[in-house]
Amino acid sequence: MSRARIAVAVGAAALAANVALPPPALAHGLVGKQDLPIPRWLFAWAAAIVLVVSFIALGTLWKRARWERDVPVRRLLRVPRLLEPVCGAIGVAIFAIGVYAGLAGSKEATSNLLPTLVYVLFWVGVPFASALFGDVFRAFNPWLAIARGAGWVVGRLGGDAVPEPLPYPQRLGRWPAVVGIFCFAWLELVYTDKTNPRILAALAILYCVVQLVAMSLYGTQTWSRRGDAFGVYFNLFSRLAPLHWRDRRLDARPPLAGAARTTPVAGTVALLCVMIGSTAFDGFSYGTLWNGANGSGIAGHLQDFFSGSLGMSLEHALEAAFTVGLVLMIGFIALIFWLGVLGMSRAGENHHPDELARRFVHSLIPIALAYVVAHYFSLLVYQGQSIAYLICDPLGDGANLFGTADASINYSVISATGVWYVQVAALVVGHVSGLVLAHDRALGVYSNLRTATRSQYWMLTVMVGFTSFGLYLLSGAA
Amino acid sequence: MPRIPRAALAALLAVTAVLAGGGGSSSTPSKLNATITVENGKPKGGVQNLKVKKGGSVHLVVTSDTADEIHIHGYDLHKDVAKGGTATFDFPAKIDGGFVIELENAKETLANLAVEP
Numbered sequence: 334m335s336r337a338r339i340a341v342a343v344g345a346a347a348l349a350a351n352v353a354l355p356p357p358a359l360a361h362g363l364v365g366k367q368d369l370p371i372p373r374w375l376f377a378w379a380a381a382i383v384l385v386v387s388f389i390a391l392g393t394l395w396k397r398a399r400w401e402r403d404v405p406v407r408r409l410l411r412v413p414r415l416l417e418p419v420c421g422a423i424g425v426a427i428f429a430i431g432v433y434a435g436l437a438g439s440k441e442a443t444s445n446l447l448p449t450l451v452y453v454l455f456w457v458g459v460p461f462a463s464a465l466f467g468d469v470f471r472a473f474n475p476w477l478a479i480a481r482g483a484g485w486v487v488g489r490l491g492g493d494a495v496p497e498p499l500p501y502p503q504r505l506g507r508w509p510a511v512v513g514i515f516c517f518a519w520l521e522l523v524y525t526d527k528t529n530p531r532i533l534a535a536l537a538i539l540y541c542v543v544q545l546v547a548m549s550l551y552g553t554q555t556w557s558r559r560g561d562a563f564g565v566y567f568n569l570f571s572r573l574a575p576l577h578w579r580d581r582r583l584d585a586r587p588p589l590a591g592a593a594r595t596t597p598v599a600g601t602v603a604l605l606c607v608m609i610g611s612t613a614f615d616g617f618s619y620g621t622l623w624n625g626a627n628g629s630g631i632a633g634h635l636q637d638f639f640s641g642s643l644g645m646s647l648e649h650a651l652e653a654a655f656t657v658g659l660v661l662m663i664g665f666i667a668l669i670f671w672l673g674v675l676g677m678s679r680a681g682e683n684h685h686p687d688e689l690a691r692r693f694v695h696s697l698i699p700i701a702l703a704y705v706v707a708h709y710f711s712l713l714v715y716q717g718q719s720i721a722y723l724i725c726d727p728l729g730d731g732a733n734l735f736g737t738a739d740a741s742i743n744y745s746v747i748s749a750t751g752v753w754y755v756q757v758a759a760l761v762v763g764h765v766s767g768l769v770l771a772h773d774r775a776l777g778v779y780s781n782l783r784t785a786t787r788s789q790y791w792m793l794t795v796m797v798g799f800t801s802f803g804l805y806l807l808s809g810a811a
Numbered sequence: 812m813p814r815i816p817r818a819a820l821a822a823l824l825a826v827t828a829v830l831a832g833g834g835g836s837s838s839t840p841s842k843l844n845a846t847i848t849v850e851n852g853k854p855k856g857g858v859q860n861l862k863v864k865k866g867g868s869v870h871l872v873v874t875s876d877t878a879d880e881i882h883i884h885g886y887d888l889h890k891d892v893a894k895g896g897t898a899t900f901d902f903p904a905k906i907d908g909g910f911v912i913e914l915e916n917a918k919e920t921l922a923n924l925a926v927e928p
Contacts, residue, residue: 366885367909369925742883749907750863750928 351630355575363452363528363719364442366744368711370809371753380756383764383800388792390765391786395771400593401777406577406584409442414581423479428475428537430727435534439729442528443719445761451533452521453716455563457709464702467578468571471557474564476544480553498552499678501559506599511607513562515663518611522618524649559598566608569595569698570705573766589766592698593773597691605697606670609650609799610663612704616806618658632658633773666799670697678787682779685785692778693792696771700799703763707756709801718742764800768793839927841867847921849875849914860921863923865907871900873912873921880915883924889915 336763388780427450435447442448448700460472471477487495520527520536526532547554557564572591595601616622624630635654637643645653671686674693678686718740725738730736747755771792772785843863848855863869873881878894885906890898904926912922 364884365910367911368904369907369909371926725892744906744908748928749926752908781839 363716364712365742366711366715368752368807369749371757371804371807372771373808375753375757376804376808379761379804380801382761384729384766384799385657386761387712387768387797390768390772391789391793394769396776396782398773398776400587400590400770400773403438404590406515406586409576409583409585411687412578412581412583417472417581418478420472420476421799424473424475424478427473428541434727435530435537437728438530438711440530441729442530444723444729446723446725446729447530447533447537448528449716449719450725451714453539455719456517456521457713458717459563459567460702461706461713463567463571464573467574467576467583468568468570469578470564470567470571471578474557474561475540476548476561477553477557477564478621480539482550482756484553498548498555501551501555501734504599505559506601507559507565507604508561508600509621510562510565511603513560514566514604514611517562517616518607519659522611522615522659525652526680555773565604569604569608570702572695573699573702589699590762590769592695592770595695595698597694602690602694605694605701606663606667608701609697609704610666611659611667612701612708613802614659614662615726616708617662620806620809623658636754644677669795669798670694673791673798676791676794677788680779680782680791680805683779688800689778693771693774696767696792696796698712699763699766699770700796703759703766703800704803706759706763707807710755710759711752714747714752715742715744747802756805760800760803760807764796767796767799771796788790819903837895839864843867843871844924845869845874847871847912848919849873849877849879851867852879852914854919854921855924858920861912861922861924863904863924863926865872865904865924865928867904867922869900869902869904869924871872873898873900875914877914877917879917883910883915883919884913889914 362749414772431447431450434445434450437443462469498565543563544556547560550556551560558568559565572595573589574591575585575588577586577591618632622630623632625633632651633652635657636647636650639650639653640647670741671690674686674690677689677693678684719742721737721740725734725736725740726732727734768789775785775788775792776782779788839862839865843861845861847859861871871883873890873892874897875881875892876895878896879892880902881890881892881898882888882903883900885908886902888900888902890900892898907926907928910924910926911920912918912924
């Protein structure tokens, strides 16, 4: 039954691709070259591969949970004590240079270092690095480094006078991170003046100050693991990595295994939905369905409503329209996951949907990463190159600090076909990883293999849904 | 479990059939001859979607009733156009991808150029 349903779902998505129109590309703030929509034959192959691997996975995956207890780790090396302050200082220096460039440099987004630093290297580059090398951001995190440094100094000066941190409210969980990531997504995808270096610099300072205050209230460790939006966001991706940094040790562990150790505190489900939903909306908001042929898409109608009925200016009406789109997309992602969980709760053994949502939410981490890779890989590869000339001339005033100020972006580094393969591979690998994580968790949740497998028909449907939707967004059919 | 691969095979065939059914894709020209007319700072007839095969050539003529600069992103070609004047571009399509052709100072998209592999 489920199989037939899945085939129908993918078939429907494929049909949608058939009537696809080319997406009207918008002039994105920083981008010089845009991805072409994936062609139909690649869409067909990807959808077919996803179906085949899913069915094979159901039949051949292991029969006893592997990651529910401590996974075997292999110690690779001891991390020298000095590395922590050195990395922290580098992080603080990069932060200071970026903010200074934003405040004092050119107002032109493409000649100022800050917008590229924030939207390309930080927002897109760090997730890639985290998924490969573990939680590297924790070492370079500037606000964490400042807090640690301050703590060290206070300790030296006589730490007895320092009051104990407040207890972190359990209900809060990862909710501060949900708010932070949603605000950043709003800034990136909705706000009109998003690449203005002055505004970005001011927001960076504001964010840093809020983190420092919160860390001084709730304790550096607690807040940085729960409330620091970027720290939490990058940490989730790092759980997929085969490397694990902790207590001045570097361990090797099986890839994905770290995700199974995610503590599903309050707000974790919402955070994953915001992560996937915002990336999905970025893809969707470039499509025909949203923009329409000549402003007749969903965005245009919403804008008319906000400017006509509510009397907003055209610019604010468009922002309101995009806000609605972003929120609805996050809701859509949450709905897909929720339907899967609801179905799973009826598979047997009386598990409450809330409990299942928390216990299976980690299987969405690879999906979130797959969406990031599929949507931003080319941005990192092409626009990332611009750092070569931006770092030489961070203010955009004609300086040439390292002699590479005349460098330009080589758009032939990887062909359009190469980008397609990376995008599709990311979705397929993310899909399989999500299935594997959910499968392993099901073996821990359910008392017998039969019920576990039955519950996983539902997670499989959810994963096929996310993957087909990802392919659909890449195909330019939306 | 012999049933699983068979079901998968059936699904694969179904999907491929659906997609192949919609085949006969329009072939992309290797020579692109395009004209854009800018009226009141906007492209006449809306934003065009231009297509050319990678390795082909592009001949583009832009006529404008406002003085500005025409910018082809990615290829980074810039040409000034006077009020009532014309800017002509001739270049080989050697980078594949999607590129915006923009009326630079007005920040108005004139056309999208897709160079297909």
